[in-house]
Amino acid sequence: MMTLDEFVTQYAGQWLSYTVGFKGECVQLMRRYVADVLALPQIPGVTSAFELWDKAQAEHWERIPNHVDNWPEAGDVVIWGTRVGQYGHVAVALAGADVHAFMSFDQNWPLHSPAHVQAHDYHGVLGWLRPTRPDPMAWLVPYLQTHGIDARDEPAARARLDALFAGEAIQ
Numbered sequence: 001m002m003t004l005d006e007f008v009t010q011y012a013g014q015w016l017s018y019t020v021g022f023k024g025e026c027v028q029l030m031r032r033y034v035a036d037v038l039a040l041p042q043i044p045g046v047t048s049a050f051e052l053w054d055k056a057q058a059e060h061w062e063r064i065p066n067h068v069d070n071w072p073e074a075g076d077v078v079i080w081g082t083r084v085g086q087y088g089h090v091a092v093a094l095a096g097a098d099v100h101a102f103m104s105f106d107q108n109w110p111l112h113s114p115a116h117v118q119a120h121d122y123h124g125v126l127g128w129l130r131p132t133r134p135d136p137m138a139w140l141v142p143y144l145q146t147h148g149i150d151a152r153d154e155p156a157a158r159a160r161l162d163a164l165f166a167g168e169a170i171q
Contacts, residue, residue: 004075004092007037008105011115016107018042027052029107029115030077030090037075038131050088053079056129065127071097076128078104083124091118093128 002010011032017023018031027049034040044055056063061077064070072078072093080089091104094117106118141151149156 001039002036004033004037004094004105007033007092008094008117012105013114013116015114024108024112024114026090026106026108029105030092033077033092033105040131048087049090050079050081050126052077052090052129053081053126060132061129062132063127064130066122066125068099071099072102072104072128073097073130076130078102078120078128079126080124081126088126089124091120 011029015024016029016032018028018035022028027046030049030052031042034042040060041057043052043057043061046052046055053063056077064072064076074093074095076093078091078093082088089106089109091106091109094103094105096103101119101121103117103119105115107113107115109118144151144157144160147160149160151157
């Protein structure tokens with residue numbers, strides 16, 4: 001896996017592909033990002049970028065509609081509807097967005113352009129998909145409970161976890 005910054009550095013100026021036969025399309029950049037940076041399951045197949053908005057799996061993506069009081073965060077997948085063309089568009093948001101504009105990593109915007117950093121306003125943006133991550137500590141309470149430890153018993157919980165992370169045999 002790589003970071004978003006590494007992704008941009010590695011692929012800037014290139015024609016990205018994820019699915020054979022679709023090199024250079026905006027959806028291909030998004031799919032490569034999902035594979036290389038997020039390591040999430042791919043959003044089911046689409047024929048147009050705008051369809052990603054409805055097809056994104058709720059267990060992996062939070063849908064955030066475009067509204068005057070919010071803007072995308074770095075790493076969000078921004079989706080445009082048909083107001084910008086019959087297929088819409090998709091790109092990966094970069095840091096520094098505000099209420100008026102944002103920067104993103106795009107391919108095929110403008111048409112026939114390789115992957116690059118692009119400035120945008122919010123014209124035609126449906127919203128953005130924010131990758132959801134499970135709480136990294138969600139396993140803790142059930143783990144302790146299965147070993148007969150109340151998570152509020154801090155000394156017992158710490159002892160169990162210290163032994164677990166040290167790789168020691170736990171009684």
